[in-house]
Amino acid sequence: DTEVTQTPKHLVMGMTNKKSLKCEQHMGHRAMYWYKQKAKKPPELMFVYSYEKLSINESVPSRFSPECPNSSLLNLHLHALQPEDSALYLCASSQTPDRVYEQFFGPGTRLTVL
């Protein structure tokens, strides 16, 4: 199974809502990533989890809260978001965090904040 799955595909939320994005992989990968991508822009790294521990936080606002409950699952909890947070949120995984190898990406969650 070489697939990274993300749910939901689309999410519309108000600025006072709390929601979560979910990402799952069953490739035995020990590094998982969250990226944010605005239209016509490259993906921007948000967080890196290495062996289920947060290893990189790219100065992301605290309204985004990542969680890695186990080696297959990655969540991104959202609270009090702003309209400018509307974007495509991509999850990815790679075999090991020790060196940057090929990353496998999920299809993304299209988030709209009203």
Added chain:
Amino acid sequence: SQQGEEDPQALSIQEGENATMNCSYKTSINNLQWYRQNSGRGLVHLILIRSNEREKHSGRLRVTLDTSKKSSSLLITASRAADTASYFCATDEEYGNKLVFGAGTILRVKS
């Protein structure tokens, strides 16, 4: 932070023609990767070239790397309409464990 710059920003060609995209980066790297993204979807890994390699082939793809010029090129031969997508180069920071993506090239292949 954005390490790679890609050129051209957009490219439109006829089916059957070759497409060449270029990527430049700023710091020393261990490897450089190319990814494809169909509209609004996730990225798909195409090819990885290590800093000690100069050229690599995969099917209709040919990638070159010139570390002295800090640049790479991706050649897609005999393009197809299905190659229509955005293409990104991505580099690792030499002492880091993350990828930094270039701005991307939007390729349109007309049938």
